[in-house]
Amino acid sequence: MNGVADISATALHRETTELRPIKLACRNLWKLFGATAAQFIATQDGRASAEDIASAGLVGAVRGIDLEVRQGEIFIIMGLSGSGKSTLVRCMSRLIEPTFGKMEFEGRDLLKISEAELIELRRHRMGMVFQNFALLPHLNVIENIAFPLSIQGMAKAERDSRAREMIELVSLKGREHFYPRELSGGQQQRVGIARSLATNPDIWFLDEPFSALDPLIRREMQDELMRLQAVLKKTIVFITHDFDEAIRLADKVAIMKDGEIIQIGTPEELVVHPATDYVAEFTRDVQRAKVVSARRLMQPPDGHEYGGSVSPDARISTFSSAIVSAGKPFAVVDGSGQILGEVTPQAVVALLADVGERNRSDGSHRL
Incomplete structure (x- = not known):
């Protein structure tokens, strides 16, 4: 590299x-299956709970979907x-x-x-x-x-x-x-x-x-x-x-x-x-290094000698081997070369080892 x-x-x-x-x-x-589906959801003005649907003898295959x-x-x-x-x-x-x-x-x-x-x-x-x-x-x-x-x-x-x-x-x-x-x-x-x-x-x-x-x-x-x-x-x-x-x-x-x-x-x-x-x-079994970006792991730049540089959107898996081998932080830089922060080898190793606050008992599910 x-x-x-x-x-x-x-x-x-x-x-x-x-x-x-x-x-x-x-x-x-909505997509409801059943003889009275259209009449039921119309009278509900497009709002119905799973319990309401079941009570009406209907099956709610698609319920209140909003997406773009x-x-x-x-x-x-x-x-x-x-x-x-x-x-x-x-x-x-x-x-x-x-x-x-x-x-x-x-x-x-x-x-x-x-x-x-x-x-x-x-x-x-x-x-x-x-x-x-x-x-x-x-x-x-x-x-x-x-x-x-x-x-x-x-x-x-x-x-x-x-x-x-x-x-x-x-x-x-x-x-x-x-x-x-x-x-x-x-x-x-x-x-x-x-x-x-x-x-x-x-x-x-x-x-x-x-x-x-x-x-x-x-x-x-x-x-x-x-x-x-x-x-x-x-x-x-x-x-x-x-x-x-x-x-x-x-x-x-x-x-x-x-x-x-x-x-x-x-x-x-x-x-x-x-x-x-x-x-x-x-998402529990997902390899987080494939998903988490340098932006997510970066901390404020600390004037280190850097072993390399990465885009803020680079996934950790794409440079984990290089940063661990270098033993030095990598600068996180934007398209113009400006340093936005740094990622340390220790942070990458912790992520690879799945160390941190993932799936905490308090339900916060943070890194």
Whole structure:
């Protein structure tokens, strides 16, 4: 290492997304299952407890959701099985009809548009990738990728040209004429990704797209997604139950439980400042060095001789080995080279050893 840690491109991206316009928003969104669901929540004016819902003989799959997804952001929704995360994403695209509330796309309420407008929106501006790949077994790679373009009525030459561009993008060149059964799981998922991108969607919904893959291929696909996002800069809503996956990919994370969102924040905010004991438990086994930034650990500069310098947003894991080896503090510097503070080897070692006030009995959950 030359003494200067690279500024985290992901961290910079997370900062700039806060300044971008809202692409998609849920406003007090509900999805209740049961014969009287719509009447019930309307008479409650969009407010009901879990006990009220159960007493009415209904099931509250999505309850009072408020969230905003900004343009170019990777927004991850997490939760255990049955928490409502897949139902929520299907409500966002109206694959499932919400019972109450607003579902806004670029400020327009999707629940008030016509069926024809919704079909047009799905065909041209939304992309979806699901866990089971959903490839058509009788079509080869190029035909699978071109399929949504044929639904749009695009001429064959044009859609084949677009499909070949997508094949290049997801590194499947040479497999254009393979059938799904002739591809590995990771290759099949690449075809699913390429197909969803063929229409050049403005927003991309991914429902646990990598959970059926083995760990090595899953890691490769996460790398692939980050590579594609660096090129395409899509607005992405991504479902996962894996917090390590969320750490790698997310700008923002929403944690769901029993149909409600418990907390929304960056991965670091969720780990360092959990809003509830449930969030603290959910993030308990996360390797904190992967999440915590130099900004979080820095203290005022003390005129030390520094062994190197890091960006305030650099994750501890990216320079922990270097700072411990140097045995000297690292300066935390901004883009202009101004020293904002310092991180000491002792603070890094304490974090790596999980020493401090984490999960204190007083419930503060501080570092």
